[in-house]
Amino acid sequence: MDIFQKCRDFDDADIARASGYYPYFQVIESESDATVLIDGRELIMLGSNNYLGLTTHPHVRERAREALEKWGPSCTGSRLLNGNFSIHEELERRLAAFVGKEAVLVFSTGFQTNLGTISAIVGRHDHVVIDKDDHASIYDGCKLSYGKVSRFEHNNVEGLRKTLASLDTNDHAGILVVVDGVFSMEGDIAPLPEMIAVCKEFGARLMVDDAHASGVLGPHGEGTSAHFGVTEDVDLIMGTFSKSFASLGGFIAGDANVIDFIKHNSRPFIFSAAMAPASVGACLGALDVMETEPQHRERLWEITRRMQKGYRDLGFDLGTSDTPVIPIILGDEMLVFAFWKRLLEEGIFVNPVRPPAVPAGRSLLRTSYMASHSDEQMDCVLETFERIGKELGVIS
Ligand SMILES: Cc1ncc(COP(=O)(O)O)c(C=O)c1O
Incomplete structure (x- = not known):
């Protein structure tokens, strides 16, 4: 055939x-x-994710232009080998301070960030537990990992508890729970404080996808964890640059040793070209605006x-x-x-x-x-x- x-x-x-x-x-x-x-x-x-309207902000456009002029249109390679420019690291330092985590790694798209983070962290003996309404990139990150995948009813904390209780775990199995902070289709917010309590009960780590929360929720737009005041208790914060940041790319934020592990073990990160300079410039400009306007x-x-x-x-x-x-x-x-x-x-x-x-x-x-x-x-x-x-x- x-x-x-x-x-x-x-x-x-x-x-x-x-x-x-x-x-x-x-x-x-x-x-x-x-x-x-x-x-x-x-x-x-009424169909875009340009929440802060920054695609037309003069400062964001100026920083994108400057980065294009200084660094050229492409990095022509992976961060690991030849595409690690100082603006990537500048953006990572700025973002870590912005979201309140030790370290950040930026990827070339938000989709790739979920693929690259989940597949690096969830190993053969591990479990990954997701909300049924999570974004497609989280589902595909799970598929790309070798772990066992379980789903729970949307935003249902009791459902999460039952799912975690039902997992067949042993000393070698870790658990990663992944939820959207703001759900992309219905705009509802994940009840993070209750979810954190349940995750702690079962020794599970929590990752929150803030694609629709970065720039929107939290005192300065830091995201869902800051909105609830629980940044310390969310292990990994993921965000995209294609929405409030008016750019293209994504980031994962967490403890320095976890981010360093992802940096050296994430195939979608290692085997793909670095974020384009103009996109990095636009992100830096968007951060300037979020912090001052x-x-x-x-x-x-x-x-x-x-x-x-x-x-x-x-x-x-x-x-x-x-x-x-x-x-x-x-x-x-x-x-x-x-x-x-x-x-x-x-x-x-x-x-x-x-x-x-x-x-x-x-x-x-x-x-x-x-x-x-x-x-x-x-x-x-x-x-x-x-x-x-x-x-x-x-x-x-
Ligand atoms: C919740 C969520 N996560 C991840 C992504 C992927 O981000 P990007 O489009 O920046 O690759 C999206 C984009 O639609 C999203 O809505």
Whole structure:
């Protein structure tokens, strides 16, 4: 059988395109900002993770430009051998101080950070325990490790306890629990203090993916652990640069000896080229801004609270979202696509989300907010959601 037969048989995307309900790979003709151009039309962007709006911040862009000029467009190799530039180490020192951990290692993407950290830490005799709704990169990091993988019900501390109690452990088996700090589709926060207590009971280590929490949660945007005041008790903090940092890459933060181990044992880190200089420069610029301009985070939360109240007052189901990721949970997949299409026609860009990205029966419109959205744009969004929600019978 030809290994490409499945490709010839694959017609899901063609069917969706022909039906006019294909939402993926939209061609954006402008930079990532509060509005974007698609097909020459300006749309309000509610589908990005540019939470602090830093893609357009002059200082972030200037630092990216400077790094490009000084260090060139590529490091042309792995950190281990020939791509370890002093700006990588500068960024690692700055981030360690920012999140409150001894050491940091930066990777070229957030996805790679999860792959490289989990596969390095979880060995053949170990266990890795994850929340069912964890990000795909955590699932794939588990697959890449040789450990035994167990899952527990989403954000369910009792479920975590039962799972840990059921593990067949011995003196050679360690346990790593991995959760998202903020869940990427529904915007809810992991109950870290309760999870830490359970992990301690079973001698398990805890890793928190802060992709959607860095720059957003915590007194200065340090993330979920700082939000709860439990940074000491979270063993590994992971973050991405592709969201609030307005760049590309990822980091893992923890005790110096753990980070040094990952540095020397993580295949996705060792056998891949170093983070590009311009991306490092943008991150350094974003850190400067996060440390000195709290107004962006404050504005983000002002918009978030306003939109959460606005949608709830209209009668939409937002689940337990408590962050700038606000899902409009519609349940039915076809309804989600119909709503998405009407929003696009009315000039609003959102992401329709269906299983397996969310559990069956929980299809939703993922909306997310940024500090650079204006009040007028948000008025327009609420007015449009109300109109289409009534038109499609979602609200009365
Ligand atoms: C929770 C979570 N972890 C990891 C990643 C991967 O990060 P990146 O896109 O920066 O590779 C994402 C990105 O979507 C994410 O949402």
